[in-house]
Amino acid sequence: MSVGSILKESLGLVRKHTLIIVPPVLVSFLIGCLSIVVIGMRMTAMEPDAVGGLGQGVTDLILVKSVLSVVGWIFYSFAQGMVASMMVEVEDKGETSLGSGFGRANEMIVSLMAAGLILGVLLLLGFMLFVIPGLIVAFIFSFTFIVIMLEKRGPVDAMKRSIQIVRANASYTFKLFAAIIGIGFFLMVVTVVLSKLSLIGLLASMALTGSFMGYTYVVFIKAYQQFKESGSGFPRG
Numbered sequence: 672m673s674v675g676s677i678l679k680e681s682l683g684l685v686r687k688h689t690l691i692i693v694p695p696v697l698v699s700f701l702i703g704c705l706s707i708v709v710i711g712m713r714m715t716a717m718e719p720d721a722v723g724g725l726g727q728g729v730t731d732l733i734l735v736k737s738v739l740s741v742v743g744w745i746f747y748s749f750a751q752g753m754v755a756s757m758m759v760e761v762e763d764k765g766e767t768s769l770g771s772g773f774g775r776a777n778e779m780i781v782s783l784m785a786a787g788l789i790l791g792v793l794l795l796l797g798f799m800l801f802v803i804p805g806l807i808v809a810f811i812f813s814f815t816f817i818v819i820m821l822e823k824r825g826p827v828d829a830m831k832r833s834i835q836i837v838r839a840n841a842s843y844t845f846k847l848f849a850a851i852i853g854i855g856f857f858l859m860v861v862t863v864v865l866s867k868l869s870l871i872g873l874l875a876s877m878a879l880t881g882s883f884m885g886y887t888y889v890v891f892i893k894a895y896q897q898f899k900e901s902g903s904g905f906p907r908g
Contacts (some may be wrong), residue, residue, distance in 0.1 A: 695750040782829065
């Protein structure tokens with residue numbers, strides 16, 4: 672299946688079974704509202720230092736944003752686990768529910784959140800180092816949470832498997848990743864514009880961000896299933 676086909680098929684699945692992307696949308700609202708409250712409180716508490724600068728307050732604000740970023744990835748990791756389990760259920764039974772998705776993801780909650788913490792820190796450090804390292808981390812570990820849910824592996828083992836799958840399907844995965852980054856960049860511009868408009872615009876930007884995250888999860892689950900069917904990156908026998 673071509674990259675264009677898998678993107679189109681994933682969009683069709685999301686449109687038909689919108690419930691699948693509800694978990695990351697809820698996480699997006701949670702993290703967005705938490706960020707507004709916490710960062711707002713920090714900015715209110717910031718006072719100029721003796722020479723008129725913001726001094727330690729700026730450092731504290733950066734630290735708060737960094738912590739929120741990592742916390743966000745931990746929550747998104749659980750959401751991705753729910754998406755994976757709900758998507759499999761849709762394909763098997765033609766329907767799914769948030770309850771069943773939560774239940775199955777909860778079975779792997781330790782592995783999901785441990786991987787979310789590890790990748791959250793790696794991504795934070797990577798994006799602080801001029802973005803490219805962060806993109807590399809996101810690329811090579813793009814199947815980590817899928818492996819945790821569908822192969823029932825621990826966080827470190829799942830990260831190793833993700834590298835193995837990406838290496839065996841490097842060209843296809845890179846094209847898929849590049850397409851997702853392109854779509855994400857366009858939507859990022861849209862969300863920035865929306866967030867500047869009003870409270871409704873801000874809420875809409877959160878919903879759009881969560882929906883895109885959910886769609887991305889579906890795309891990579893589809894890719895994983897395709898690789899598994901062809902045996903590329905999977906042990907035979």
